[in-house]
Amino acid sequence: MPVSDGGQVSGQSSVAPVGSGQASGTGEDRATDRGDSDPDYSGAASATEWGDRPVPIPDGVSARYWEAAAGGELLLQACKSCGTLQFYPRLACRECGGAPEWVSACRRGTVYTFTVIHQNGSRAFRERVPYVVAMVELDEGPRMMGNITDCEPGDVRIGMRVEAYFIPAGEGIGIPMWRPLAAGM
Numbered sequence: 001m002p003v004s005d006g007g008q009v010s011g012q013s014s015v016a017p018v019g020s021g022q023a024s025g026t027g028e029d030r031a032t033d034r035g036d037s038d039p040d041y042s043g044a045a046s047a048t049e050w051g052d053r054p055v056p057i058p059d060g061v062s063a064r065y066w067e068a069a070a071g072g073e074l075l076l077q078a079c080k081s082c083g084t085l086q087f088y089p090r091l092a093c094r095e096c097g098g099a100p101e102w103v104s105a106c107r108r109g110t111v112y113t114f115t116v117i118h119q120n121g122s123r124a125f126r127e128r129v130p131y132v133v134a135m136v137e138l139d140e141g142p143r144m145m146g147n148i149t150d151c152e153p154g155d156v157r158i159g160m161r162v163e164a165y166f167i168p169a170g171e172g173i174g175i176p177m178w179r180p181l182a183a184g185m
């Protein structure tokens with residue numbers, strides 16, 4: 001099993017976690033109320049559960065990932081040369097530079113670490129607090145960030161078993177979310 005992939009934490013990927021700016025210390029938390037000055041903001045509820053949170057912009061590498069997620073499938077990449085599994089999606093294997101291919105993940109994992117966001121000045125997130133941003137270690141090994149829902153933030157624990165589900169965020173884009181798995185799964 002390859003070592004876990006923490007590369008996505010620094011947010012350089014097009015599949016960087018959404019709403020995690022405060023946790024990562026990027027200063028986004030100081031951008032309080034910047035949305036208020038946007039005269040174009042209608043305040044209308046969105047048609048989807050994703051609401052007015054920022055929507056990922058698929059690129060040539062990640063489009064397949066987002067599209068699969070829209071269909072309820074969680075994709076990883078496996079190197080055709082050395083077998084290394086990786087997430088986030090890249091053009092080349094992070095170990096050997098080989099060509100990766102898409103493989104379907106089992107959509108189950110374990111909370112590796114998490115933070116509870118209590119304050120987010122961004123309009124799209126402020127009414128969702130408190131919410132949990134977690135790094136989930138997939139059963140396949142790679143780690144990815146996401147929100148944990150369907151339980152009280154105070155009940156989230158490191159080591160908790162979770163499963164992915166997906167909510168639509170636009171045409172051809174699904175966002176993986178995580179919720180607790182039943183005991184023993």
Ligand SMILES: [Zn+2]
Binds near residue numbers: 083093094096098
């Ligand atoms: Zn490789």
